[in-house]
Amino acid sequence: MAGAAVASPLCTWLVAAACMSSSAASDQARAPKSRRRWTTMAAPTRGGRDHPRRRLISANRNSGIQGLVSASLAFEPCADFRGAVASPLFGDGGLSSLFGLWNAEAHRWRRRTACSRAVSAGKVMAVALEPTKELTEKKKRHIKKRRVVVTGMGVVTPLGHDPDVFYNNLLEGVSGISEIETFDCSSFPTRIAGEIKSFSTDGWVAPKLSKRMDKFMLYLLTAGKKALEDGGVTEEVMSRFEKTRCGVLIGSAMGGMKVFHDAIEALRVSYKKMNPFCVPFATTNMGSAMLAMDLGWMGPNYSISTACATSNFCILNAAHHIIRGEADVMLCGGSDAAVIPIGLGGFVACRSLSQRNNDPTKASRPWDVDRDGFVMGEGAGVLLLEELDHAKQRGAQIYAEFLGGSFTCDAYHMTEPHPEGTGIVLCIEKALAESGVSREDVNYVNAHATSTLSGDLKEYQALMCCFGKNPELRVNSTKSMTGHLLGAAGAVEAVAVVQAIRTRWIHPNINLDNPEKSVDVNLLVGSKKERLDVKVAVSNSFGFGGHNSSILLAPYKQ
Numbered sequence: 001m002a003g004a005a006v007a008s009p010l011c012t013w014l015v016a017a018a019c020m021s022s023s024a025a026s027d028q029a030r031a032p033k034s035r036r037r038w039t040t041m042a043a044p045t046r047g048g049r050d051h052p053r054r055r056l057i058s059a060n061r062n063s064g065i066q067g068l069v070s071a072s073l074a075f076e077p078c079a080d081f082r083g084a085v086a087s088p089l090f091g092d093g094g095l096s097s098l099f100g101l102w103n104a105e106a107h108r109w110r111r112r113t114a115c116s117r118a119v120s121a122g123k124v125m126a127v128a129l130e131p132t133k134e135l136t137e138k139k140k141r142h143i144k145k146r147r148v149v150v151t152g153m154g155v156v157t158p159l160g161h162d163p164d165v166f167y168n169n170l171l172e173g174v175s176g177i178s179e180i181e182t183f184d185c186s187s188f189p190t191r192i193a194g195e196i197k198s199f200s201t202d203g204w205v206a207p208k209l210s211k212r213m214d215k216f217m218l219y220l221l222t223a224g225k226k227a228l229e230d231g232g233v234t235e236e237v238m239s240r241f242e243k244t245r246c247g248v249l250i251g252s253a254m255g256g257m258k259v260f261h262d263a264i265e266a267l268r269v270s271y272k273k274m275n276p277f278c279v280p281f282a283t284t285n286m287g288s289a290m291l292a293m294d295l296g297w298m299g300p301n302y303s304i305s306t307a308c309a310t311s312n313f314c315i316l317n318a319a320h321h322i323i324r325g326e327a328d329v330m331l332c333g334g335s336d337a338a339v340i341p342i343g344l345g346g347f348v349a350c351r352s353l354s355q356r357n358n359d360p361t362k363a364s365r366p367w368d369v370d371r372d373g374f375v376m377g378e379g380a381g382v383l384l385l386e387e388l389d390h391a392k393q394r395g396a397q398i399y400a401e402f403l404g405g406s407f408t409c410d411a412y413h414m415t416e417p418h419p420e421g422t423g424i425v426l427c428i429e430k431a432l433a434e435s436g437v438s439r440e441d442v443n444y445v446n447a448h449a450t451s452t453l454s455g456d457l458k459e460y461q462a463l464m465c466c467f468g469k470n471p472e473l474r475v476n477s478t479k480s481m482t483g484h485l486l487g488a489a490g491a492v493e494a495v496a497v498v499q500a501i502r503t504r505w506i507h508p509n510i511n512l513d514n515p516e517k518s519v520d521v522n523l524l525v526g527s528k529k530e531r532l533d534v535k536v537a538v539s540n541s542f543g544f545g546g547h548n549s550s551i552l553l554a555p556y557k558q
Helices: 002-030 052-059 064-072 079-084 094-099 104-142 163-171 207-212 215-230 257-267 286-295 307-323 341-349 388-393 422-435 455-467 486-503
Strands: 148-156 246-251 329-336 379-387 400-409 442-446 474-476 536-543 547-554
Touching: 148 163, 148 215, 148 307, 148 388, 148 486, 163 486, 215 246, 215 286, 215 329, 215 379, 246 286, 246 307, 257 341, 307 329, 307 379, 307 400, 307 486, 307 536, 307 547, 329 486, 379 388, 379 486, 400 422, 400 486, 422 455, 422 536, 422 547, 442 455, 442 486, 455 536, 486 536, 486 547
Parallel strands: 246 329, 442 474, 442 536
Antiparallel strands: 148 379, 148 400, 329 379, 400 547, 536 547
């Protein structure tokens, strides 16, 4: 009610603003010369009309907020406006308590000038409002929807650092989960992860930077440049790009944890022992910034950190930059490298991790009765998004089309999903609405499913609510093989979705030996890869804090 009550006076004030200059000019022309100057002068009597403070208010009556309100009140207030005077939005004192202008003198002044202002205002309104309406209609007629396509992919994962190698391993049901080797974790109850065993930055990152940067940044830079290479963006091609319209939006959930941890350890000795780059190299935005510096890209550049939903948030916002005409090319995705003592210890303290240390490859088992938590992973995934005409003009190979997406918040609990899956359902429905896609068109879902007791079932229930009547629907979880790559998960899984669209093969769910009774196994992909002509694919990512995100990808059609 408060919003409705305020709406009318707000409109009145805005209309009044259009005619203020005209009204002010006529008032000043009628006023004596001695009162036209906007200066304070000594007054013969205290509190009289010529008192300095009163003259200052009177002189500025037509400027700023006070002038706007005074001018607007020259019109007859509507019924809603009268209700707004005591609106709960402004308190018991209503608008008078906000502006302090409702006194007897102001009322008399308004009555004296109401007629002249209304006449002049009517003339100005007739002139000003019509062209605005015409321009708005003309603008709407010429707006063309900018389509976004995927033209390149880059990955750094426990299953390989090339999109084809990575996806072939997924199709074969290969697990990337193993015992942690980079540090001694014998004292931890969890000693397994989707750890990257071999990784080199040779040819991708300068040696000096490679020694100082956190792994999450090294993964990011490497995956980003590999996405460009995969998209056929050579130096010659890039020289033709308008670099002010090329951007980078690659996020991270955890940032440079190792760099920051090392800085704390160095500080125990002396601040002089600290890495001078420990602060910038620990922040989540610096990966995008460093990649942009390397490429000379001056378009949108930042990072988003929404826990394990980070990548989808970055991909969706990057696409929006292209759709709105702010960019033609965007590198987007996520990167994380939290398989370090402080990262492992933190999640162990949350009691979130699987403790199936004796059989690592069987530890990540979404929707299986014997699941006991998720398995940490590390890596990066980056998509090269382009505006369709831009991609065509340079002859790029188009892998898939980005249709849209959405995000919501559970507003329920820091780590637990909403018990009714409300936020997830809302997110998927909003994504479908934004993309103009019907539920029946979706026949593949790459689920967030992390192998946690409550998360897997809440997402499954939400999927049934949205797509349960679709007999063609197929659902799988990449995390059954990669583990949970945290902020990088969504981007790596988006690469898997694009590969499914390209190859017409979807990967299996491994370790689904004893499915939950409430789960319809006919909708879940089995232990072997399956043929599927993807119509529209949904990729979900959810994060601590109740962050939900869904993006839609489909085969590109002319």
